[in-house]
Amino acid sequence: MIHIFKQILGCVLILISLNSCGLFGIHFHVHNPRIAGKYSKFTKEKAYLGELNSLRKSFDVTFYGLDIYLNPDKKELDGWVEIKATLLNQIDTLLLDLDQPLKIDEIRLDSRDGRILNYSRKYRSVYVKLPSAMVTGTNISVHVKYHGKPLIARKPPWAGGLVWKKDKQKNHWCGVACESEGASLWFPCKDHTSDEPDSAKMRFTISDTSLMVVSNGNLKSIETNSNSKSFNWKVNYPINLYNITFYLGNYQKIEDTYTGINSKVLIINHYVLKPNVLIATKHFKRVKNHLRVYEELYGEYCWYNDGFKLVESPYKGMEHQSAIAYGNGYKNDLNGLDDYIMLHETGHEWFGNAISVSDLADVWLQEGITTYGEYLYLEREQNEFVAKSLLLFYRLTIKNKRPVVGPINRRYFNYKDGDVYVKGAWTLHTLRNQIKNDSVFFMVMRTFFEENKLKTTDSKTFIATVNRVTGKDYTWLFDQYLYQRKAPFIQYEVVDGKTLYYRWVAVKSSFNQLSVTFKLPEAIVQTRIIPSVQVQKIEFPEGTNLSKHLSFDDSESLFGVKKNKRLSKVYLKELKKSN
Numbered sequence: 001m002i003h004i005f006k007q008i009l010g011c012v013l014i015l016i017s018l019n020s021c022g023l024f025g026i027h028f029h030v031h032n033p034r035i036a037g038k039y040s041k042f043t044k045e046k047a048y049l050g051e052l053n054s055l056r057k058s059f060d061v062t063f064y065g066l067d068i069y070l071n072p073d074k075k076e077l078d079g080w081v082e083i084k085a086t087l088l089n090q091i092d093t094l095l096l097d098l099d100q101p102l103k104i105d106e107i108r109l110d111s112r113d114g115r116i117l118n119y120s121r122k123y124r125s126v127y128v129k130l131p132s133a134m135v136t137g138t139n140i141s142v143h144v145k146y147h148g149k150p151l152i153a154r155k156p157p158w159a160g161g162l163v164w165k166k167d168k169q170k171n172h173w174c175g176v177a178c179e180s181e182g183a184s185l186w187f188p189c190k191d192h193t194s195d196e197p198d199s200a201k202m203r204f205t206i207s208d209t210s211l212m213v214v215s216n217g218n219l220k221s222i223e224t225n226s227n228s229k230s231f232n233w234k235v236n237y238p239i240n241l242y243n244i245t246f247y248l249g250n251y252q253k254i255e256d257t258y259t260g261i262n263s264k265v266l267i268i269n270h271y272v273l274k275p276n277v278l279i280a281t282k283h284f285k286r287v288k289n290h291l292r293v294y295e296e297l298y299g300e301y302c303w304y305n306d307g308f309k310l311v312e313s314p315y316k317g318m319e320h321q322s323a324i325a326y327g328n329g330y331k332n333d334l335n336g337l338d339d340y341i342m343l344h345e346t347g348h349e350w351f352g353n354a355i356s357v358s359d360l361a362d363v364w365l366q367e368g369i370t371t372y373g374e375y376l377y378l379e380r381e382q383n384e385f386v387a388k389s390l391l392l393f394y395r396l397t398i399k400n401k402r403p404v405v406g407p408i409n410r411r412y413f414n415y416k417d418g419d420v421y422v423k424g425a426w427t428l429h430t431l432r433n434q435i436k437n438d439s440v441f442f443m444v445m446r447t448f449f450e451e452n453k454l455k456t457t458d459s460k461t462f463i464a465t466v467n468r469v470t471g472k473d474y475t476w477l478f479d480q481y482l483y484q485r486k487a488p489f490i491q492y493e494v495v496d497g498k499t500l501y502y503r504w505v506a507v508k509s510s511f512n513q514l515s516v517t518f519k520l521p522e523a524i525v526q527t528r529i530i531p532s533v534q535v536q537k538i539e540f541p542e543g544t545n546l547s548k549h550l551s552f553d554d555s556e557s558l559f560g561v562k563k564n565k566r567l568s569k570v571y572l573k574e575l576k577k578s579n
Helices: 004-020 044-050 274-298 340-347 364-381 384-396 419-435 438-452 459-470 475-483 567-578
Strands: 059-071 076-087 091-097 102-109 119-122 125-134 139-148 161-166 172-177 199-206 212-215 218-224 229-235 246-249 251-259 265-273 310-312 324-326 355-357 455-457 489-495 499-505 516-519 526-529 536-539 551-553 560-563
Touching: 059 246, 076 091, 091 139, 102 119, 102 125, 125 139, 199 212, 199 246, 212 229, 246 265, 246 310, 251 274, 265 274, 274 310, 274 340, 274 364, 274 438, 324 340, 340 364, 355 364, 355 438, 364 384, 364 419, 364 459, 384 419, 419 438, 419 475, 438 459, 459 475, 489 567, 499 567, 526 536, 536 567
Parallel strands: 059 199, 265 310, 310 324, 355 455, 489 560
Antiparallel strands: 059 076, 076 139, 091 125, 102 139, 119 125, 161 172, 172 246, 199 229, 212 246, 218 229, 251 265, 489 499, 499 536, 516 526, 516 551
């Protein structure tokens, strides 16, 4: 999912570039707000939706089949949804989810004309009463008929829902984005990120036969009647539910192919509004470069049988699996060569789609890794200076008001707090520079991807992979950057121009292994130190003058720097205590 601060990226990159060249005395610093940010009060509905309770744990959804009629004139939809599942425990009640404005007409077992099932509703929860207690391993199929007006997005894709618009030619142009809010905003499902179906089919019917509906995967058939048109799409892989989507519009297909790192041919079928075919045909060529770099970094693209497409959308962008929403106006706004939305959302095909988090509390694994992927892309395709300028801009926006890992069991994702993007990216950058071996760092990333693709995962699994592949325990690093809100700070004092006192503050006591580089005033000698929470000191030769222009290199790791005029006295007190 995109983040809102990208709109000011270009201007800030210019400032950073000028500052890096020493033309202006502009200095931007890491900060720790005195008052921590509070989490919004979780409603009972949000609590019910996010909780992985015993009923949700009792079944595994294997398939969704959507058959939906879209009515953009009334901003309504209605239809049937089939849900196939395998029971993991003996249960007599199936817990599904559907937003309250949507009305359930009936629920049936096995087929649309099968036995009618009783149900009750509480908030978004739908408790479906099965005919009897069914034993573990039973495969069931439940069909839900429903209709209504889904929530309209206030600020898509960040504050999501359905988007009903018209293009410049006054044709209907519609879509959906619901990462934070959940897919049960528009269709009945088991709306928990830990459970992905193995496959899905989507059938969308519209009355305006001049338009078309695009969805995930492959278009299997189009059925045209005198007063309606139906589009049948199929996804052949697991898919997280907020990725299941549709786009209704006056679309034309642009055909292309991409040959991957393993010589496989990927079918590309972009869909754009008809007036934009020429500009899109040229602009979208660049996405093949993005696919190639991400395959080289992490591993093979996972959806070769489903193809790849960018679909022009009535909102900025979203990583919908194999059907990425694109609404950035065909601008190369990242570096003059690349479109930020194309680059970022394509990266989500690896982290976010192929690997999804089991709880949005760990969404940094999707957003932080994808954001760092932008840096890695620029590092490879342009140079380290351009890439580092982007990363330094991201550091400006780190808030440090809340931990990166959020509350569990609450479907928590606050788009206004970008630390899951930028601090997540800086956590990876810090890790990379502590490992000090790129072949090992990229082995970590490829191993994590290979072992967890087509599955859901969490932060603990990523940390365990880091420790196993590197052969070193980096838990202390993640404990600080992911689970504590404050960034580390080095306090230092220079005495007589040649004695340096220093220590970490705002850190856990285990945070005593991060190595930091600083430069002497002559800018020739670099010294690498490993501070701890106790004050340490270094004596330099006579004639050294540390008092002028002592600089800590904070381009490799995330930390702040503060002077402390009393640190030498603290050192003496600590020394006295230890003796």
